[in-house]
Amino acid sequence: MRYFLFSLFTFTLLMSCVDKKEKAEKFLPDASGAINNVSVVTENEYWVGRVGEVIRQVLAQPIYGLPQDEPMFTISQIPPSVFSGFVTKNRTVLKVETNKPAGITFTENVYAKPQKVIVVSGKTKEEIIAVVKENEAKIIETFRNSELDERQRQMAKSPHKFNTIKEKLGLTLKFSSIYEQAKQEDNFFWFRKDITTGHSHIMLYELPFDALTRNDSTVSQIIKIRDSIGQAYFKGRLDGTVKANGETVSSFMVTESAYTPFFGETIVDNKPALVTKGLWELTNDFMGGPFINYMIEDKVNKRWVVVEGFIFAPSVEKRNYMLELESVIKSVKIE
Structure with missing residues (x-):
C-alpha cells in the first residue's frame, strides 16, 4: 500500500510538472x-x-x-x-x-x-x-x-495536391502548392517553381534494389544514375538546335566533373539513405547550380526511392533555397 501511494504521488507530481510546462x-x-x-x-x-x-x-x-x-x-x-x-x-x-x-x-x-x-x-x-x-x-x-x-x-500552410505521388510511388512528400508539375511519366515526377532569378526543382523516382551496390564505387554509381536521368528528362535550351555546320546540339544536365561531390549517409523515415551534394551543369550551355540527392533504401518494397533537389539561381545566394529542398526531401514518408 505504501509503495502504491508513493507511486501515485510521484505520478501526480510528474503530471503536474508536465501540465505546468505545457x-x-x-x-x-x-x-x-x-x-x-x-x-x-x-x-x-x-x-x-x-x-x-x-x-x-x-x-x-x-x-x-x-x-x-x-x-x-x-x-x-x-x-x-x-x-x-x-x-x-x-x-x-x-x-x-x-x-x-x-x-x-x-x-x-x-x-x-x-x-x-x-x-x-x-x-x-x-x-x-x-x-x-x-x-x-x-x-x-x-x-x-x-x-x-x-x-x-x-510550406505546410499551403500544401500541394499532387495525389498521384502516393498512387504511383506509395509515399508522401511535403512541399508547397507554389510548385508546378513539370513532368510525370510512369513513376517519375518532376516539379518546379520560379524563384528570384531562376527556378527550383524537385525530382522523384524509384529504382530497382539491384540498381545500386554499396561498395567503393557507390558515389560513381550514383553520379552515373543521376546523369542518365538528367539526359533523359532535363534538356537544355539549345538541345535539338542545329549549328551552322549542320551539327545538332545535344544539351542536358550532368554532374560537374571538376567539383568533387560530398557523400554521406543519414536516416530518412527510419530508413538508411545515401546523400550526395554537388554541382550540376548543362552540356553545351552555360547553366548550372547546386544539387542535393537522397537515395533512400526501401528494403520492404525492394527498391531505392530517389529524391533530388536542384536550383538554377545565378547572381543570388542559394543557401536558403537549398535548405528548402532538403526540408522537402526529409519529409518523405514511405508506406
Missing part, C-alpha cells in the same frame, strides 16, 4: 527571425575576441556544395544587457554565460515557440572555447534541424 508554453509568443539566422548573446569583449572567433568559425563556416562560399548561418550578436523583449523571440539562440561551471545545455521554447536555445558556459574564455569546439557538430545539427522543421512548417 501551460507556460501555451502563452509563449510566436518565434520570429529569418531562416538560417542565429542570435548569439554574449558580451562585446567576448565577441571581438577569441570566443567570438571560435563561434564564427563554427556557425559561419562555408556550406559545402554551393558554387560560391556562403556561411552556414547568418549571425547577429546581442549583448546580454539588451537581450530582452522582441530580440528574445528569434528561433535559434546561442547564449554565452560567464563565471559558471563549464558546460552546455540544449533547451527549447524558452522565450518563444518554436525555439531552440543553446547555453554555453565556462569560468574562463578557454573553458567556453573548449565547450564550443567539443560540441560543434551537435550545435550545428540542433540549429540546422530547427531551420529544416521551420521550413516544413511554413
